[in-house]
Amino acid sequence: MSLTHLHSFRTPCNCNLSKLARSVVNLTASRSTTLFTQPVARKESKPFSLSAGSLAGIICQRQLLLQQRQCQPFVRGMADQQSRQINTVEKVCAQWTKTMEEKGVREASVGVGYIVAHVLGRKTMHGISGWQELSQQQMEEVNAMCQQRLTHKPVQYILGTWDFCDIEVKVKPPVFIPRPETEGLVALAIQMVESKNLHTGRFLDFCCGSGAISLSLLHKFPQAHAVAVDISPEACGLSEENAQRLGLSDRITVVQGDLTDSAVQERLKAAAPFDLLVSNPPYVRTHEMPSMDPDIVLYEDLRAMNGGEEGVDIHTDILLQAPDLLHADSDIVLEIQSGQPKLIEDRVKAMSPRRLQFLATHLDHHHKERFCHLRTVDSQQSEQH
């Protein structure tokens, strides 16, 4: 999101009148002779007989009047603002940003920008003038939302919806808010679908949360189907609601339960084989949990974060059952954090029989290790390993 227009905000008239007057005088003095004694194309025209000094005075006065006329709305606006307490976008953003910064709310100005833009019916501040006035009702909405933000409630939960890839998903506490990094996971999955021509394929999304990943894929591939699994009933309910909102309900099945639960595994085996497995499982190492941001700790489901001692417990559970759920030679893309690809590779090597191949680690837009790409190998090949 760009808020640059706020930083480059200018008053409509930032002229310096005395400087301007001086420059007019200088200009007049240097050009007076040729300017005012030149014959004009009118009959009986006579040269002006005003002295250069008087002419400079008149021109200067005229320029000042012109400038004053241009500045009048601005000067009037300033006076109005002071007397009527006008709430311009710039003023409201500055005041709320300051309050939030004082209270230790992170990314204060970005959050306030999203809130003000939302109240004005926009997604971002892009294209909104700092001079725009907020009505009384809009002010009340902004104030109510900013008050919520002061409690560290994530701005996404305050707004209620969030853009992810090419879709808008509803977000609701405590269901995990889709992160921008995960758009990279979807991009990788899209590449795999396209390279193998799986446009009509069946995708499996473990740990679906709000449904952001599978719904983005179904939106992109209108003939594909997906099964999405999550332990959280709130997440499953939200995935179904998002599918409904996006008109994708008839192509997704949401399964609620622990992916290590045998009943869930039986249900998935009955729906197998799938063509692609994509997942953003919890991957925060348990000892890192206490240092997480208050926005997360206070509002998001901690089961969405905790990946066990090394952060890859759920990845391991997923990989153990992947070969039974996918076609041979099917792609698996998992989101991870830096330092975890080696652990994943080691766990795959330790699996017996070896029915998975670790292919690559991909970086995110911050150049951090973020995704692992694996593939199922067919049983004949696995026997040779």
Ligand SMILES: C[S@@+](CC[C@H](N)C(=O)[O-])C[C@H]1O[C@@H](n2cnc3c(N)ncnc32)[C@H](O)[C@@H]1O
């Ligand atoms: C990091 S969130 C990802 C949500 C979503 N895929 C996204 O990227 O926005 C991880 C999700 O895994 C779910 N989860 C955690 N443990 C699970 C388990 N054992 N079985 C199924 N789902 C689990 C959590 O409820 C949470 O919704």
